[in-house]
Amino acid sequence: MPRCKRYAAAVHPKLRDVAEHAGVSVRTVSNVVNGFRYVAPATRERVQASIDALGYRPNLAARTLRQGRTGLVALVVPEIDSPYFAELAARTVRIAGARGLTVLIDQTDGDAEREKELLHGRRGQLVDGVLFSPWAVAPAELAARTDPVPLVLLGEHDGTAGVDHVAIDNVAAAREATAHLLGSGRRRVAALGIQPRSLNATARQRLAGYRQALAEAGLPAEPELAVPVRRLHRADGHQAMLRLLDLAQPPDAVFCFTDELALGALRAAADRRVPVPEALAVVGFDDIEDGRYSVPALTTVSPDKDRIAELALDRLTAAPGPPRSIVAPHHLEVRETS
Amino acid sequence: MPRCKRYAAAVHPKLRDVAEHAGVSVRTVSNVVNGFRYVAPATRERVQASIDALGYRPNLAARTLRQGRTGLVALVVPEIDSPYFAELAARTVRIAGARGLTVLIDQTDGDAEREKELLHGRRGQLVDGVLFSPWAVAPAELAARTDPVPLVLLGEHDGTAGVDHVAIDNVAAAREATAHLLGSGRRRVAALGIQPRSLNATARQRLAGYRQALAEAGLPAEPELAVPVRRLHRADGHQAMLRLLDLAQPPDAVFCFTDELALGALRAAADRRVPVPEALAVVGFDDIEDGRYSVPALTTVSPDKDRIAELALDRLTAAPGPPRSIVAPHHLEVRETS
Numbered sequence: 170m171p172r173c174k175r176y177a178a179a180v181h182p183k184l185r186d187v188a189e190h191a192g193v194s195v196r197t198v199s200n201v202v203n204g205f206r207y208v209a210p211a212t213r214e215r216v217q218a219s220i221d222a223l224g225y226r227p228n229l230a231a232r233t234l235r236q237g238r239t240g241l242v243a244l245v246v247p248e249i250d251s252p253y254f255a256e257l258a259a260r261t262v263r264i265a266g267a268r269g270l271t272v273l274i275d276q277t278d279g280d281a282e283r284e285k286e287l288l289h290g291r292r293g294q295l296v297d298g299v300l301f302s303p304w305a306v307a308p309a310e311l312a313a314r315t316d317p318v319p320l321v322l323l324g325e326h327d328g329t330a331g332v333d334h335v336a337i338d339n340v341a342a343a344r345e346a347t348a349h350l351l352g353s354g355r356r357r358v359a360a361l362g363i364q365p366r367s368l369n370a371t372a373r374q375r376l377a378g379y380r381q382a383l384a385e386a387g388l389p390a391e392p393e394l395a396v397p398v399r400r401l402h403r404a405d406g407h408q409a410m411l412r413l414l415d416l417a418q419p420p421d422a423v424f425c426f427t428d429e430l431a432l433g434a435l436r437a438a439a440d441r442r443v444p445v446p447e448a449l450a451v452v453g454f455d456d457i458e459d460g461r462y463s464v465p466a467l468t469t470v471s472p473d474k475d476r477i478a479e480l481a482l483d484r485l486t487a488a489p490g491p492p493r494s495i496v497a498p499h500h501l502e503v504r505e506t507s
Numbered sequence: 508m509p510r511c512k513r514y515a516a517a518v519h520p521k522l523r524d525v526a527e528h529a530g531v532s533v534r535t536v537s538n539v540v541n542g543f544r545y546v547a548p549a550t551r552e553r554v555q556a557s558i559d560a561l562g563y564r565p566n567l568a569a570r571t572l573r574q575g576r577t578g579l580v581a582l583v584v585p586e587i588d589s590p591y592f593a594e595l596a597a598r599t600v601r602i603a604g605a606r607g608l609t610v611l612i613d614q615t616d617g618d619a620e621r622e623k624e625l626l627h628g629r630r631g632q633l634v635d636g637v638l639f640s641p642w643a644v645a646p647a648e649l650a651a652r653t654d655p656v657p658l659v660l661l662g663e664h665d666g667t668a669g670v671d672h673v674a675i676d677n678v679a680a681a682r683e684a685t686a687h688l689l690g691s692g693r694r695r696v697a698a699l700g701i702q703p704r705s706l707n708a709t710a711r712q713r714l715a716g717y718r719q720a721l722a723e724a725g726l727p728a729e730p731e732l733a734v735p736v737r738r739l740h741r742a743d744g745h746q747a748m749l750r751l752l753d754l755a756q757p758p759d760a761v762f763c764f765t766d767e768l769a770l771g772a773l774r775a776a777a778d779r780r781v782p783v784p785e786a787l788a789v790v791g792f793d794d795i796e797d798g799r800y801s802v803p804a805l806t807t808v809s810p811d812k813d814r815i816a817e818l819a820l821d822r823l824t825a826a827p828g829p830p831r832s833i834v835a836p837h838h839l840e841v842r843e844t845s
């Protein structure tokens with residue numbers, strides 16, 4: 170068995186050593202290592218035997234990152250219990266796994282100090298790259314970053330920071346969502362999710378799209394229909410919707426800046442016995458699993474989360490170059506609330 | 508300023524150095540470092556000034572783990588996009604943060620091979636401890652573990668593995684949930700969530716509790732009312748509930764082994780225009796945020812997730828000793844579906 174002997178001597182066997190030993194592709198080894206189910210049992214067994222024979226350690230697998238050392242990528246999100254981020258994280262882990270990369274998830278609670286720490290290398294000693302979904306950190310902080318570990322921002326920001334980022338076109342998506350409501354004859358469309366003092370661009374961009382759609386329909390942007398919230402959770406949507414329903418002239422539709430807000434708004438409509446969509450149409454944003462099973466099922470802007478993860482990982486492993494803004498696809502998923 | 512001078516000389520300032528420098532408790536420093544909001548602005552500012560003055564680096568903070576080196580703890584869960592695990596993870600990150608520990612979240616997709624890798628030290632070089640929520644791995648694998656990194660299992664298992672674990676009393680919780688349905692006069696109570704060939708003890712224990720409650724009420728366990736599912740998600744609950752509603756004698760209540768299953772079951776009831784709770788009472792398990800805002804709001808077994816995280820972290824940082832099974836509290840949260 171000269172083959173086995175040769176490989177047994179290697180101190181740090183690589184993915185391709187295992188592939189050659191087992192007589193399969195690197196991708197197949199990666200699939201086995203990462204536990205994907207679509208590998209035939211016999212192949213899996215052969216690959217596992219080679220892994221054992223060579224003493225291969227999977228978390229040293231990835232050599233493809235710009236400065237690849239550990240095969241680890243950090244995914245930094247504000248709140249892992251926010252379903253949008255949980256779904257994005259789950260998909261990122263799976264897609265990275267198929268590329269031989271391991272993703273470790275970090276939660277910042279949207280706190281500027283924690284975000285700053287992570288931006289400026291708190292994980293530098295551990296990871297080969299950082300996927301970062303900023304919440305509270307100022308654009309100037311991003312621009313001031315000197316950490317050499319590659320960074321890709323996920324989600325919208327103001328584009329001034331000079332770093333790579335991947336996001337859907339939030340302004341266009343918000344305009345489509347609002348136009349959809351106006352197109353079905355609604356005339357008092359509220360916008361729920363404004364965050365007046367936030368550094369985060371999300372709410373600003375979604376508000377801009379909402380206003381564009383109103384302007385295109387020749388309708389004024391009525392201040393009382395643009396509702397600020399503290400955070401973007403169900404409880405905030407619930408409270409804000411109750412206030413909207415208490416107006417002398419309540420809205421006949423609401424565009425919510427997240428599905429969580431929209432689910433809170435649906436609950437408020439149920440509390441007040443306002444039928445949805447007859448008396449109140451509701452559109453959310455994020456296409457979380459939750460809204461597919463709600464009663465009624467939620468119409469929502471659906472960002473292509475798989476594509477966001479793929480594009481971000483592509484960018485993280487690409488050759489260094491000038492910062493790019495990459496736009497991921499989205500579509501409006503019309504269900505029962507509109 | 509002799510104080511500042513003394514501390515500025517320290518190479519690796521600790522949490523308590525910052526605390527002494529700022530004239531506050533270690534806990535307050537930890538709260539600031541981890542971005543908790545309940546620190547007064549003036550205090551936060553003073554602590555931040557001390558952190559800057561001493562050049563303190565937060566991720567080297569924790570020295571309390573049995574073999575503490577990195578201050579990092581891995582939390583391994585099957586699916587981070589499953590709300591129960593997302594909520595447990597978010598709380599674990601926050602609670603660990605207040606103790607000066609950083610939690611990195613790993614997702615296994617419930618795959619036995621990935622779980623095995625993580626059990627046997629795939630993260631060993633990185634972390635001081637592992638909180639592990641196993642799904643597919645066999646008890647024998649747990650018993651065979653030789654990795655010296657401390658491990659605490661989260662969630663039920665069969666208790667044969669000789670490792671520390673923290674879980675609620677699943678049998679008692681399932682019995683209470685079923686007894687609650689029987690106590691309101693229901694007589695055909697279905698159990699939704701059986702996983703016949705799973706190595707995971709969750710479904711087995713919840714089924715046992717369901718059967719105990721039936722037996723205590725003098726009712727037979729009817730096989731057609733105990734419904735198997737492939738996974739524990741909304742889609743599985745939706746399909747299984749549709750089948751139950753198609754029975755010649757459909758159930759008048761259903762105990763679902765997860766809230767996700769229950770939310771799918773609620774959607775199925777809405778599809779068939781079966782009024783909840785009038786014609787069908789529904790109880791879930793997990794108390795995810797989702798069920799608090801569903802229409803109608805979901806009655807559920809509420810595990811104390813904060814306490815689970817606290818107890819698991821306590822155990823991880825305790826002195827070595829014989830394996831312990833620690834029971835976390837739970838209660839039945841009665842809402843609108845029962």
